[in-house]
Amino acid sequence: MIDINWKPNKNSSKALYRQIVDYIISEIARGNFAIGTKIPSQRKLAEIFEVNRSTIVEALDELKSRGLIEGNKGGGTTIINNTWSLLSSKPELNWKNYIEGSIHKPNLRTIQMVNRLEYTENIIRLGTGEPGPDLFPRHMMNKVLNRCLNRITSLGYLEAKGLLELRRVISEYMRKYGIQVPPSSILIVSGALQALQLISLSLLPPGSKILVEDPSYLKSLHIFQSLGMNLTGLKMDGEGIILEEIQKNGGKNADKMLYTIPTFHNPTGIVMSENRRIKILKYCGDLRIPIVEDDVYRELWIEKSPPMPLKSRDKNGNVLYLGSISKCLAPGFRIGWIVGPESVIERLADIKMQTDYGSSSISQMVLMEWISSGLYEEHLKEFRRKLKFRRDKTIEILKDNFKDIASWNIPQGGFYIWLKLNSNISINKLFQESIKEKILINPGSMYSFSNNQNLRISYSYALMDQMEMGLKKLSHIIRKLEKEQNSC
Structure with a gap:
């Protein structure tokens, strides 16, 4: 079904039905309304365009007479031609086939x-x-930007893992979470969402099983499904994922991964208990199931600070840790980070360079100033x-x-x-x-x-x-x- 964000001008001297005909023809000609696409019902079109249904009937009759649309026996009307194909004997380009045949699945x-x-x-x-x-800290941002002005001597591409000075600052900052890693084990990404995209492209083959909480933020995305991976929902209680759910769905075969938001879970707000974290980390370690810990809400505690991250107890490099300032400071910065074994970070950095050649240089410099100056805290x-x-x-x-x-x-x-x-x-x-x-x-x-x-x-x-x-x-x-x- 097509999306329509247009209405005819009722003050125009041109008849309403004629405006609608011209609009639909122009959208078909631009390729926005692809061949094979169903258009809304007469009743729905009348609501969208805020006109009488008789006006819609007149417009559709005109489009049918031109051979642009066709009514189906099973109900509904479909676009069957485009304006240039009526003037040419060459086969028309069907963008709908390209769209539907692409790897990435559309959102719900x-x-x-x-x-x-x-x-x-x-x-x-x-x-x-x-x-x-x-909630945007405008005055603090002005201070940070002013401090950065004299330091910026170039805005060229940065090394694959991101600005070294920023990774050093993040390495030091994460010590308060009990996470001690060198800058070489940190990759700067354009937000946690890109981190998930890189993981899906770099680490798992098609057919892999991704274990997630049910409900889960990840269910609202098609990152993993578009690459042929399968999401499996795990039931939760007040302490987070129920361990038996992992045991039941994890199995012993390879090619699986657990994705979790243990701290202020999206969308339920649940905080995984410390005891549950210990058990899940041990169980996944024993079965060699890697864990992606999405910890972007950690700093947003209200009454008391939450339990330490899973990554803080990870002795075997089993956890990939995702952090970001999108929830705490400014999503428009598009800056986050992945922490993991250096070999994994090297792999992810290589794929990132193939996709965007690095996250914003200026955003990385500004964030480094935010954290190192103490203004972020x-x-x-x-x-x-x-x-x-x-x-x-x-x-x-x-x-x-x-x-x-x-x-x-x-x-x-x-x-x-x-x-x-x-x-x-x-x-x-x-x-x-x-x-x-x-x-x-x-x-x-x-x-x-x-x-x-x-x-x-x-x-x-x-x-x-x-x-x-x-x-x-x-x-x-x-x-x-x-x-x-x-x-x-």
Whole structure:
């Protein structure tokens, strides 16, 4: 199904149906509407274009008469030709075949819509997992940039592993986590997401099994699946992954890996207990199952600091550790790091150089100044204080508006509240109805291996008055859908 972000001009002298015909022809000609693509129903088009259905019928009839679209017996209308193929006897180029035949799989429809709608004007983003613009430390950033100005003598490419001075700073910084590695065992990447891409390209063959929490952030991505790998969900309890789940799904054959977010898990907010960490590390070590520890939320503790990372107890190089400043400081820097055995880091660095020839030079220089100056630690203290206020305020709003229709966790850090609805209403319908009210939610199905009644609520992005307005509206929509369901 195609996406349409256009509406006819009702003040134009050109007839509405003619504007619609011209728009669709121009999109077909540009290759945006590929041959073989289904277009929305007449009713849906009337909603999108905000016109009468008769106008849509007239426009579609015109397009059919030109041989551009065709109605199917099974219902729906499909694009069957393009403007240049009507003027040429040469076979038309079918971009749809190229798109569908590519290696990388498309995101789920809901995830694509979330990614697009996040930038819609005046929409309240209740699930966005990044710091809001008001949390950006502008004055500190000005200080850092001013200090960097006189130090920047070149912005050329850096060595494969990244800026050596930054890796030295990170090596020293991670000692407080109990992780002691030399700069040579650190690779600078363009965020933790690129780290996962490099791991998927570099270390595992097609058909490998990736063990992940259920639910998991990784389920919202198709990084591993696009390369023919299989994700297997592991059940969790209040202490994190249940060890027996790894035993049941790990097996003894090679080509498997465990991906985990043990600290302020995305999306549930769970913190893996110290005892569970020890057991999982030992079990995976015994079976030689490598672990990818995604620790990007570690610094976002509120009440107390979390248990030490799995990597801090890793004596055999079994853990690849992912860090980033995207959640704590600025996702736009696109800087993260991988820590692991030097041979693995060398391999990942080689593949990274083949893909982008290194992460941003200036971002690496600025981050080095942030950390080495002590301003990063100073920022984190204030950031945690603000996160605590936001979390507490959001919990208050939920208590006032959701206590009889949902249950939720109280996270001890990170960004997320894992909200579970009491009723069995359609989450897809809730998603659509919320959009109409300019509210964007993240359904739990984006992160899980099965449908569920959960929503990921993030208190990190929306302003608190927006959060209150959005959650109140959301509670009204839920109650309305419950009432409709009960009346059926």
